[in-house]
Amino acid sequence: MLKQYKFRFYNFRLVILLLCISTIGVLLVGSAMESLRSRQIMGLILGLTAMVVVSLMDFSWILNFYWLIYLFNIVMLLGVRLMGDTAGGATRWIDIGGFRFQPTELSKILLILFFARYFMDHENDLNTIKVILQCLFLLAVPLVLIYQQPDLKNTITVLVLFCVLIYIAGLSYKVIGGAILIMVPLMIIFLSIVVQPDQKLIEDYQRLRIMSFLYPENEEYSDNIEQQNNSILAIGSGELMGKGLNNKESSVNKGNFVSEIQTDFIFAVAGEELGFIGCSLIILILFWITFECIRMSLRSKDLSGKLICCGVATIVALQSFINICVATGIMPNTGTPLPFISYGLTSLVSLYIGMGLVLNVGLQSSSYKNRKASV
Numbered sequence: 001m002l003k004q005y006k007f008r009f010y011n012f013r014l015v016i017l018l019l020c021i022s023t024i025g026v027l028l029v030g031s032a033m034e035s036l037r038s039r040q041i042m043g044l045i046l047g048l049t050a051m052v053v054v055s056l057m058d059f060s061w062i063l064n065f066y067w068l069i070y071l072f073n074i075v076m077l078l079g080v081r082l083m084g085d086t087a088g089g090a091t092r093w094i095d096i097g098g099f100r101f102q103p104t105e106l107s108k109i110l111l112i113l114f115f116a117r118y119f120m121d122h123e124n125d126l127n128t129i130k131v132i133l134q135c136l137f138l139l140a141v142p143l144v145l146i147y148q149q150p151d152l153k154n155t156i157t158v159l160v161l162f163c164v165l166i167y168i169a170g171l172s173y174k175v176i177g178g179a180i181l182i183m184v185p186l187m188i189i190f191l192s193i194v195v196q197p198d199q200k201l202i203e204d205y206q207r208l209r210i211m212s213f214l215y216p217e218n219e220e221y222s223d224n225i226e227q228q229n230n231s232i233l234a235i236g237s238g239e240l241m242g243k244g245l246n247n248k249e250s251s252v253n254k255g256n257f258v259s260e261i262q263t264d265f266i267f268a269v270a271g272e273e274l275g276f277i278g279c280s281l282i283i284l285i286l287f288w289i290t291f292e293c294i295r296m297s298l299r300s301k302d303l304s305g306k307l308i309c310c311g312v313a314t315i316v317a318l319q320s321f322i323n324i325c326v327a328t329g330i331m332p333n334t335g336t337p338l339p340f341i342s343y344g345l346t347s348l349v350s351l352y353i354g355m356g357l358v359l360n361v362g363l364q365s366s367s368y369k370n371r372k373a374s375v
Contacts, residue, residue, distance in 0.1 A: 054360065
């Protein structure tokens, strides 16, 4: 489980980037809602501890229990369905002994681990109909449980994550092309259904978010785009240098014109208080973290390590892209947090666990494998 590693192979550059982005997160969360600063710091400490512990555990040993990981994930998601807490019309949380967490955030990391081992075991027959159908079934079970919470944003995130993993694992371009030919008309049919007032595919609030994005000029949906418009106003008001953290000037954020500024619209806080330079720095650091994960994947000793690194990189890149697009009005509101910055202890700790796995893959790079074989 634990090995003797040479710490000159430990990616301290990635650790420094994580500390920088998380520090910015603590400052922005504290500015958005001061009462949450201490909890965000606690989440950061817990996440860093989990990252260090996981980074010293042999990821190959962890993957030996991939079926147990999959079953635990299903049980955890079933727990949400059977005894989860409901808030805002959605049941996504479990409360155990006063500790409230969102299993779906951890589920994404667990699915990366499971499919990393599963795809490695089926590397030579991945393009057979039997294995593809097995993969789709194994994906469908957690996907349905997540969708029923309802949690459309994480359903889409997990689906995109799976597509990235199976592509990197070596899925044939013929299969990919066939899937695209099927998915495009299905998406058109889906959109044509959800725009109908009496549709039952998604929740009413989800439909309103889509409709307000498609028809922003329609007064019927004006209330649903107001916070996005205010978010854009907040980002623009920061101009180049921003107004400063916890500023006393007239503030769109402090005036409660943007809801959920500590989570979904934390980028609006960054835009107003840190300005264009601060927002650019955040985007640069998130991009650099994603790049480091991909770079570590290229040094992995096997396919499973490569899939772990690319899976974690996908989560960071995709959630960052969606969150920033929502805050700037490019996409409909989804409720996706900004990695390492938005308030949310489950999301923060889960991401740090993922980063711990990436760091361990780096410690067992292909050069490490060659050195071990020569001993």
